[in-house]
Amino acid sequence: MRTPWVVTVTARREAENRRLVMLELADCIRDIEDPANLAFAAAEILGRRLGVSRAGFGIVDPLRETITIERDWNAPGVQTLAGVLHFRDYGSYIEDLKRGDLVAFADARTDARTAEGAMGLERISARAVLNLPVAEQAGFMALLFLNHAEARAWTDDDVALAQDVADRVQVAVQRRRAESDLRQLAASLEQQVEERTAAHAVTEEQLRQSQKMEAVGQLTGGLAHDFNNLLTGIIGAHDLIKRRLAQNRADEIGRYVDIATASATRAAALTHRLLAFSRRQTLDPKPTDVDRLVSDMVDMIRRTVGPSINIDVINGPDLWLALVDPPQLENALLNLCINARDAMPDGGRLTIEADNCWIDSRNAIARDFEAGAYLKLSVSDTGTGMPPDVMARAFDPFFTTKPLGQGTGLGLSMIYGFAKQSGGQVRIHSQAGQGTTVALYLPRHDGGSADRRTPIEDTAAMPRAEQGETVLVVDDEPAVRMLVGDVLSDLGYTALEADDGKSGLKILQSRARIDLLVTDVGLPGGMNGRQVADAARVLRPGLKVLFITGYAENAVVGNGHLDPGMAVLTKPFAMDDLAAKIRTLIEE
Known part of the structure; x- marks a missing residue:
């Protein structure tokens, strides 16, 4: 123990x-x-x-x-x-x-x-x-x-x-x-989130692609429909012209020429609207007095909308100049007034208002454009207005609520493209039964004077070419070279032709007199029109240049900031407009 x-x-x-x-x-x-x-x-x-x-x-x-x-x-x-x-x-x-x-x-x-x-x-x-x-x-x-x-x-x-x-x-x-x-669960959840996020991104991309293809289908369908109608008028008129000439009935040719010309003009307008929607049109922005532009258009707008609609024009004090292409702005304003008219079949009030507008960073993000100073141009009506679903699609190409044959659905989409390409924005405020307001935000121009556009003189009254004046035409389309050459010959100019940039440069390197270069922007052979023009001015300093283009390669020709002595003319164009442009450039 x-x-x-x-x-x-x-x-x-x-x-x-x-x-x-x-x-x-x-x-x-x-x-x-x-x-x-x-x-x-x-x-x-x-x-x-x-x-x-x-x-x-x-x-x-x-x-x-x-x-x-x-x-x-x-x-x-x-x-x-x-x-x-x-x-x-x-x-x-x-x-x-x-x-x-x-x-x-x-x-x-x-x-x-x-x-x-x-x-x-x-x-x-x-x-x-x-x-x-x-x-x-x-x-x-x-x-x-x-x-x-x-x-x-x-x-x-x-x-x-x-x-x-x-x-x-x-x-x-x-x-x-x-x-x-818990860590494994967190890792598993994180992996699941990543997988689901990736799957969501794939689904979202598929949806975007589906929507894009739907829009392309709608676009091409509407485009084919309108162009087929216009081509029918052009082809049919030319066929009848041939028949009447063969029958020695030349006195009946005039009306067929008018039909072909009208159809071609409408086709050109449709092309410009498509380019505007895709922001591919060639713009020539200038300091523009919007107050004066609206004032100059009021009479034409009154005639267009009719007597049952009252028009008010309201302009704020000390309006800024806008940096914008004046003809395109006129076209956009006219389209908005026509839309307003169609929304007021029983009459009403149309208000055109211009004012200065500052957009701060927070509002710019919300409205999807750059912060800064804008000239705001609004068109308001007291018409039928738009429900939310219609307003959401208002800028879609070929979307229209008008009956078949009464609207292409390109008006607002063209305005949207024009505003965005100009560096601005467009917004719609509408309510069913209470009218619509469409506001264009145009970038402010700082400094310089406003565009004071003067009407083009009638070609028939214009001065002809002076002795020896020569124009070099560079275009890969034979029909264009032929037509431009014929106009030049009618006015007394000597016309030289080249089908690509390299051929044009060879002529420029020669001793031939050349007062003006007319060149397409899109040329084959590795040199575009701007490159030809730049090389030409190295060889011939100060040479006048007129760009002609059917596609709005705006960046290629300078984004609206061309050197002095240069101008742009968009295809298709009337021969009178070409003649006036050539004369103006040479005389400068």
Whole structure:
């Protein structure tokens, strides 16, 4: 029997040992993230402190009566048990573990459950065993095992310490696994979000492509319909002209010429509207007095909309100049007034208002254009207005609410394209039954004087060419070269022709007199019209240049900022307009 002071010293020693184990274990729990490594470190601490041969954690399968050990701690000279072991090879104590009971025996040779398998236990350095069931999950059991190669009595303190370690490890491992599961879930969710975002982007792109193809289909369908009608008038008129000439009935030709000309003019207007919608028209922006432009157009607008509609013109004080193409602005304003007229079949009030407007950064983002100073030109009516679904499609090409044959649906889309290409914007405010306001925001011009456009003189009354004046025409289309050449000859000019840029440069390099270069913008052979003009001015400084183009390669010809002595004429054009432009350029 131990004396009291021996018991006290032993208790103190065991308490200190337990405290040290818990401190070491706390450090492991704090520093080790991986659950398997944490379990191994805890087994090592417990095994060293208790002085056993082996310590570790395993997973028990009660149905198969096996234990799976991934890693265990072993004292020097003791082999690991990592792998799968069958309990029945060592005795019957598996029955206690199945019930969740602690298993402890001091000597396998004397314990009834292990006496027959004692030799097997001794071979694996497990003559004394302490097994603590830790937790059950999904039919499996976590087990803390302590083995010793010699007989050993397990004290209450040994069991209590092992139980504390098992409980702490169980909580820490569960937390680690929960954290790991949470990280995996977060990573999985992030991956799902990325996949869904990518799928959404693909779907969105497919939808955009579908909408684009629908718009292209609508555009080409409407374009084909209108152009076929116009081409029918042109081709039919020319066929009848041929027949009447063959029948010697020349006196009837005039009306067919008028029909062909009218159809061709309408086709040109349709092309210009398409170019305006796609922002491909050739613009010639100038400082423009919008107040004066509106005043000059009021009489024509009154005649166009008719007497049942009252027109008010309101202009703010000290209006700025707008940097815009005046003819295109006139066309846009006239289109807006015609739309307003059509929205007021029983009459009403049409208001044209101009005012200065500052757009700050916040409003610019909301309205989808650059912040800055604008001249705002609005056309308002008291007509039928638009419901939201119609207003949302108002700028779509060939979208119209008018009966078949009474509208192309290109008016507002042309205005939208013109405004955007000019560096401005257009906005619609409308409500069904309460009228519509369309506002054009035109960029302000800083400095310079306004465009004071003068009417073009009648070609027949224009001065003819002076003796020897020569014009070089560069165009790859034979019909254009022929027509331009004939006009020049009629006016007394000498016409030289080239079908591409290189041929034109050869003529420019010669000693021939050339007063004006007329060149298409899009030319074959690697040199466009602007390059030809630049090379020509190197060879002949100050040479006058007239660009003619059927496609609005605006950037190629200078984005509206041409050098002095240069001008642009958009195809198709009337021969009178060509003659006037040539005369004006040469006389400059």
